[in-house]
Amino acid sequence: MTLAWEALRKPATEREEFLQGECKGQPELFAEVSDVVEWEERMGDFLRQPLITLVNLEEPEPGINDELFRAGQEISGRFVILREVGQGGMAVVYEAFDRKRNQRIAIKRAKRGFGRLLSPELEGALKIRHPNICLVNDTHTAKTDSGEVDFLTMEFLDGETLSARIAREGSLPQEEALTVARQLCAGLAAAHEAGIVHRDLKPSNVILTRYEDGRTRAVITDFGLATEASLDSGLVGGTPRYMAPELWHDEKPGKASDVYALGVILYEIVTGARSFQTSQSWDGKPMPPPERPSSVDEDLPTFWDKVILPCLGRIPNRRPEAGEILAIFDRKPLWKSPVLVAAAIALISIGIVLWPYMAAFFKPADIRLAVLSAPASPDLAALEKGATTDVVERLAHSAKPGATIALIPLEDLQRQQVSTPAAAKSVFDATHVLQVRLSRQNGDLLVEHTLFDLSTGARLDHSTARYGAAAAGAIPAAIAGAVSNALHLRLSDRNETISPEATAAYDRGLYFLNSEPSDPKRAIPEFNKAAELDPKSPLPLAGLVDALLAQFEATKNSEALQLARTALVQAQARGPASIKVLLASGDFHVSQGKYGLAQQDYERALELQPRNVEAFLQLAHVFDIQEMPDRAIDYYRKAIALDPAYYQSYASFGAFYYGRGRYQQAEEQFRKQVQQSPGGSDGYSNLGGILSAEGKYAECAKVLEAGLKISETPRMLNNLGAALASLHRDSEALQRYRRAVTLDPGNYKSWLNIGDSLRRLGRVDEAKEPYRKALDLVRADMRANPDRGQSRAFVAYLEMRLGEVSRASEDMAEALQSWPNDNQVIFSAVQMYEALAQRENALNVLQNATPGLLQQIARHPDLAEISRDPRFIKIVSEKQKGDS
């Protein structure tokens, strides 16, 4: 056959000669091939071209419409067409020069048949001002020879489309991917906030360009250009790869389908993979969920899995909102459970508050606030006026649940020459007065503000803050924030932004903090840089607080704590009512053990954002620490009710139950965690841990094997090893422990486990070395964390194993004296006393054990003997009675 096609490619006159040469001595082959050639020659072009050409009949033939605008042509007496930049399905884009504004712009003109380029959606899109959304200046209509033509003028974006970039170079480098991803989220979130849905989001609608200083800027174009009509007719709507499952069932595109498309785009950005399949199969069955990005590219942080996979969920209302995804990029690690739960990146649910606008029409405002200013010197008057105007504007956009607020216009106050609280009350019936006073000191600005309740005469809030000249822009937000806190107002979110200049550094900071929560060294300088680049935004400082707290957590270096305190004070000066600042403040107070203050911070955050799941979880944690388990449970349940698909709530709730020895309830929660986050290993890790604690070793091993397939962590390896050891499979356990020390040679528990398994396998001499390593490591840990009881108990146990019995006994006695109720201490003590054949001591220590711990002891491979002792059994039954 191939021969025949080869022959056909040659000129007709040479074919026979060619075939004779090729088929020399094979007359049958020659005859067969000649027949094929002959037939092909006879059939000519029959079926050579597609039988039916599918063209869109609504679209005129190319060439006719394209003549409308030509290079050099001037349109509407103002725009000079420079060149055609590209064509889409329904529009042509030109580079042009706007003579009136004296700038380069882009012009987008509808192709004929797509006159409805200018849709109601687009009208909305025109109003969005965001660095990551292509700025549409205006709509115009030009008169041409062929009639009137609609066109838009937009900012000119000098760059390439994201699709071209990915096609050319594949995945984006991590830092750039992060920047682009965050910017796309920010753009989409801003649009969604304004009620604008994109409907046809895809990489070819994203332009990568640069800010003036050279940093990457990702811009979403064509917002609102996919019109209702075109979607219905299937003309432009939806590119299958980016189409959410529900769109296959003729549902209307919405925010959630935009988020799905965003997820696919992010997937492509980080993996460069175009292997991503459409979401739906023929018969309406969902396709299997896409592979985790981190499994496509092993070097990718699992962070991306957590960001991207939820966007690709099948159920639209379970997908995160764009703002929530943005929040992940802006997230800090959640609190770290001391026992079980690894720090995980969390989704924050940002609720939208419906302000009681309507009520305002029907009754007088509950709060009537007058803002009065008194400049100390004439040269500050302008600044002060600007600042107070801004404050009024900010507060005017605030609200209070169950109450209404009115701002007395500054002009009115001026006209009536009101300058004192008393006058404000008598003239305008003001209920509250805010006095603002600016002065200069050593080149800095001193800003004093005081808030009075005129009905009681009470001073509700007062502070004096110092600002460098460059930071003056932060004053209005700071004052408005302080007032809103004092009056319990809900401030609109305009202080939760960050300038384009500082965004990149901020992004990097969050990324480092999220990806390495226990090692924030790289995050800290980025947050500092961002805070410097954007002297107004509280966000980098809030991030800095968290990074420094993480550093303090890791190193116990009090300098970090001091820096965190400073950063927090600065953050509060910039945005006291910023959610992120409030959460950071709460975290700071938790680290200080000031739980009451922490509670206030989180509750205030909930006042501002009543659906903030993170605040609920943090509050639950605070109640837990303060021994208010019922309230903690209540808050965990609230967090879950708010967003039942959010796995972190189950993780935290499970850790809470685990900490209280309620294994069954903990197991239930961790199972839900796995269910909600089957692609993350944390759930398996937690579930495996609890199953091990419950003695369900075989199932535990299975669960952990599943988790280890997702990601190998020393903790899961150790837990798996422990489960295997409990099943008397020490040599298998040994392999897992050894793997754990390769991953993390500094983990003393792994070394200790290796020693124990070797010893049980009868390799007592070999066990010495790992025991020694463990001892060195745990001693270092004890020096760093002298208040951690389990370290001292481990030291004692290891000393005993290494033959230093008397020293071991002393250390253990000390541990038991200082931490008599610490489960790990009790456990190590029992292990040691049993090894030393000191049954009495062991039984004595067990008086303080919880029922759960007793069960664990009964199952431990080294402690089989004591568990058969009648006195042990008696303790167990007494405890159970006491417990029930």
Added chain:
Amino acid sequence: MNPEEITMLLQKWRAGDHEAESMLFEALMPKLREIASRCLNRERRNHTLQRTELVNEIFFKLYKAKSIDWQDRGHFLAIVTRMMRRYLIDYARAKPKAELLAMDGLPEGLMAGRTRLDLAVAVDEQLDELEKEFPRRCSVVVLMSYLGLSPQETAEKLELSRRTVEREWHEGKKWLYERLNKNPCKAAQKTTSA
């Protein structure tokens, strides 16, 4: 219609039940139309790309629907190619202006006063026959002649060797060419009555 019902219909259809075929079409055609109109109407500058994508979509969506018991690949291809054919013919009939391609170079005898649409319809009629005798050959012809895939793309789609595709393409064309030339009038009559 759920996958089980579709599977059942497929089995009946394979056993020669015509009722089952029309029910299958009724069940699956709207989806095919949806996919096709989406793929074909998007960016109209590169038809080859669209066609490839269309075929990808259809194959992907249909064949990967695991809960449908397709029995074997040939079985599946037969029904899909037949549906694609039906769709494209309907499309061409509904929009006669769709045939914009020049008709130069086609053998005189074949055209025999037919428009290109007539020819397409005539070929389609004959393909029904071809499908009965050589289902695989029919699939090759449909993908290459209706959808304009290259031999390589066709080979990938049908999981055949390039060589086999070329042979089947040749044989299929020959088969159709002979039929159409032998009996042009009959084919034309069928067209008008269709």
